[in-house]
Amino acid sequence: MSESPQKSGVGRLFRRGPWEIAATLFIAAGVLMLLQPFALVLYTYSFITTLIGVVMFVIVSKFPE
Amino acid sequence: MNARSSTAHSVVEPSLTSRRVASVLVIVYAFVTLIPLFWIFATGFKTPPDSISYPPKVIFEPSLEGYCNLFTTRTRQTSEYIAQLGPPEGICDEVTRRREMVIAGTSNYAPRFINSVIIAFGSTFLSVFLGVMAAYGFSRFKVPLKDDLLFFILSTRMMPPIAVAIPIYLMYRELGLSDTKLGMILLYTAVNVSLAVWLLKGFIDEIPREYEEAAMIDGYTRLQAFRKVVLPQATTGIAATAIFCLIFAWNEYAFAVLLTSGDAQTAPPFIPTIIGEGGMDWPAVGAGTTLFLIPIFIFTILLRKHLLRGITFGAVRK
Amino acid sequence: MSKLNEIADRAAGATPPSLAGAVRGLSDKSIAWIFIAPTIILLLAINIFPLIWTIYLSLTNYRANRPNAELKFVGTEHYEKILTNPDIWAAMQSTAHFVVWTIVLQTVIGFTLAWLVDRKFRGHGFWTTVILLPMMLSPAVVGNFWKFLYQPQIGLFNYIISFFTGAEPSSFEMLGSVQLAPWAIVIVDTWMWTPYVMLICLAGLRSIPDYIYEAAEVDRASNWRQFWSITIPMCLPFIMLAVLFRGIENFKMFDMVNLLTGGGPGSTTEVASITLKREAFEKWRTGFSSAFAIILFVTVFGLANIYVKALNKVKSR
Numbered sequence: 001m002s003e004s005p006q007k008s009g010v011g012r013l014f015r016r017g018p019w020e021i022a023a024t025l026f027i028a029a030g031v032l033m034l035l036q037p038f039a040l041v042l043y044t045y046s047f048i049t050t051l052i053g054v055v056m057f058v059i060v061s062k063f064p065e
Numbered sequence: 066m067n068a069r070s071s072t073a074h075s076v077v078e079p080s081l082t083s084r085r086v087a088s089v090l091v092i093v094y095a096f097v098t099l100i101p102l103f104w105i106f107a108t109g110f111k112t113p114p115d116s117i118s119y120p121p122k123v124i125f126e127p128s129l130e131g132y133c134n135l136f137t138t139r140t141r142q143t144s145e146y147i148a149q150l151g152p153p154e155g156i157c158d159e160v161t162r163r164r165e166m167v168i169a170g171t172s173n174y175a176p177r178f179i180n181s182v183i184i185a186f187g188s189t190f191l192s193v194f195l196g197v198m199a200a201y202g203f204s205r206f207k208v209p210l211k212d213d214l215l216f217f218i219l220s221t222r223m224m225p226p227i228a229v230a231i232p233i234y235l236m237y238r239e240l241g242l243s244d245t246k247l248g249m250i251l252l253y254t255a256v257n258v259s260l261a262v263w264l265l266k267g268f269i270d271e272i273p274r275e276y277e278e279a280a281m282i283d284g285y286t287r288l289q290a291f292r293k294v295v296l297p298q299a300t301t302g303i304a305a306t307a308i309f310c311l312i313f314a315w316n317e318y319a320f321a322v323l324l325t326s327g328d329a330q331t332a333p334p335f336i337p338t339i340i341g342e343g344g345m346d347w348p349a350v351g352a353g354t355t356l357f358l359i360p361i362f363i364f365t366i367l368l369r370k371h372l373l374r375g376i377t378f379g380a381v382r383k
Numbered sequence: 384m385s386k387l388n389e390i391a392d393r394a395a396g397a398t399p400p401s402l403a404g405a406v407r408g409l410s411d412k413s414i415a416w417i418f419i420a421p422t423i424i425l426l427l428a429i430n431i432f433p434l435i436w437t438i439y440l441s442l443t444n445y446r447a448n449r450p451n452a453e454l455k456f457v458g459t460e461h462y463e464k465i466l467t468n469p470d471i472w473a474a475m476q477s478t479a480h481f482v483v484w485t486i487v488l489q490t491v492i493g494f495t496l497a498w499l500v501d502r503k504f505r506g507h508g509f510w511t512t513v514i515l516l517p518m519m520l521s522p523a524v525v526g527n528f529w530k531f532l533y534q535p536q537i538g539l540f541n542y543i544i545s546f547f548t549g550a551e552p553s554s555f556e557m558l559g560s561v562q563l564a565p566w567a568i569v570i571v572d573t574w575m576w577t578p579y580v581m582l583i584c585l586a587g588l589r590s591i592p593d594y595i596y597e598a599a600e601v602d603r604a605s606n607w608r609q610f611w612s613i614t615i616p617m618c619l620p621f622i623m624l625a626v627l628f629r630g631i632e633n634f635k636m637f638d639m640v641n642l643l644t645g646g647g648p649g650s651t652t653e654v655a656s657i658t659l660k661r662e663a664f665e666k667w668r669t670g671f672s673s674a675f676a677i678i679l680f681v682t683v684f685g686l687a688n689i690y691v692k693a694l695n696k697v698k699s700r
Contacts (some may be wrong), residue, residue: 084504209416216688220684223686228437245431362516365519
């Protein structure tokens with residue numbers, strides 16, 4: 001995504017960019033946890049991690065750019 | 066294609082040797098990649114013993130037995146019985162009798178193939194029809210939640226087919242749509258419409274709005290402008306989209322194998338079930354596969370300029 | 384997502400969308416809805432309604448082969464069972480093996496091919512079309528005829544391998560052996576989908592403007608240097624796009640694997656979709672399999688979000 005000019009104050013907290021990256025990281029982590037062969041416990045919590053990422057993604061897509 | 070012209074930018078033009086090496090490597094890859102296709106095509110013209118001989122026969126006497134077996138069902142008879150029959154009618158009769166069998170009837174391949182045609186064309190027509198309208202709507206008007214709707218439309222195509230098949234199976238059972246062509250057409254339309262909307266939106270976005278505006282100033286209504294200005298301009302895009310939808314519906318297997326068993330079964334779930342005496346009848350499979358793939362070859366050649374667009378949902382245009 | 388819009392709008396020209404004066408008959412707003420509504424309604428009926436139904440079923444003990452049995456709510460029990468079940472975890476690892484190796488092989492071979500085709504030798508357009516053929520075919524039909532090529536005694540694949548290595552053609556079974564079967568499906572998928580990666584990489588290579596290379600030439604950067612500091616970074620968004628899409632597609636792979644191995648031998652190639660099919664349509668544990676379907680769906684939906692982000696990134700090029 002392109003760099004939009006920085007907004008000041010409260011607007012900055014709810015900018016989409018960083019939140020979207022966080023959501024992406026959650027989804028990526030969830031998928032890796034689902035597919036990894038190392039620990040059952042990671043597999044167990046993979047779904048909830050992905051779900052958090054997806055919900056986050058849906059919410060932050062409403063934030064201003 | 067020739068973005069880098071050879072005169073002005075000679076600096077970045079690859080050298081002759083590197084071009085030669087590249088062409089050799091690419092052609093070798095192309096030949097290797099064609100071996101499986103060639104093999105299945107050749108197998109269609111082998112006799113069953115030739116098809117399972119060791120070492121594999123590259124040179125063989127061509128036979129139509131595979132194609133005959135593909136379209137017929139046969140029963141084994143004693144040689145006395147066959148001897149007292151009249152002269153064989155046609156080549157298939159002759160080939161079959163040589164194996165001490167007689168043709169008992171027609172196989173299910175032809176009806177399955179026709180099902181494939183009906184379902185593929187039906188769903189393509191519907192999805193392009195719906196797709197072109199929705200694409201125009203998204204391209205030209207301010208629609209609330211546009212991005213969310215577009216993403217929602219795309220995400221439906223990404224769903225795992227088996228996951229969708231569970232509730233669809235139950236729903237179709239309730240509605241009496243199980244194993245009907247209508248049911249399959251609706252289902253494939255739902256899958257294809259997402260691709261159609263995205264692709265067509267890309268094509269319609271490229272048609273300048275000024276054309277319609279000029280038409281509307283000349284007294285056309287919005288709908289007339291859509292029909293008489295936008296649609297003719299979008300013909301190529303519509304054709305390319307239609308071919309993509311056709312290919313998907315033609316190739317689809319997961320829904321077909323889970324939701325159909327007879328009346329509406331398409332060719333992909335049928336071809337793997339072609340068996341002869343003592344295992345798969347590979348020449349018949351080869352013949353069935355060849356006939357099934359020929360339309361795809363033609364479509365691929367027609368589509369080659371738009372392939373990139375199709376596989377990236379219209380995002381990459383060149 | 385609104386990036387997409389902006390680009391679309393920019394492409395379509397900066398004219399205001401509603402030309403109130405010129406419109407007669409239906410208003411633009413109603414036309415927009417009349418045009419979009421049928422698609423949305425169809426998708427709601429065939430995708431969203433079933434999805435909600437699946438979520439509901441995943442919380443019950445429903446079995447499709449016993450529709451009249453008493454329906455019991457079991458809460459999130461199915462989810463807990465699936466996410467602690469080592470067998471299903473193993474299916475996920477089979478899926479991972481398939482996804483990771485197909486992506487690695489297809490990216491390496493696909494990018495190399497794209498780079499070679501971009502040398503623009505004579506006839507490169509024709510050969511590109513030839514190479515693209517496999518990806519247009521039906522995965523089910525492809526799976527079926529590769530099964531023939533993989534036959535231990537009579538198959539062409541075994542013959543070619545033995546021709547080059549000297550091993551007995553009947554000494555190994557690509558589909559019947561626990562060690563080889565996971566690789567057999569990787570090979571077929573790579574054969575089929577490398578062209579896909581190639582095509583997208585080619586678009587990436589062609590999107591690099593010449594002046595960047597010219598500037599590098601002026602700076603006397605070596606070819607090697609140019610490749611790693613210009614070609615690869617500039618292509619990366621395209622490679623990401625291809626990798627994500629292949630990842631999603633192979634994560635839910637069903638047709639080709641079902642025909643090649645059906646999940647066997649044992650459950651060595653039982654990828655997620657095959658497990659799901661077995662649970663849903665062979666054991667008829669509808670509630671349980673619905674929960675599994677939701678888990679797969681959420682994963683794919685998450686990846687699809689990232690994919691669309693990648694799409695927009697490429698689109699703005």
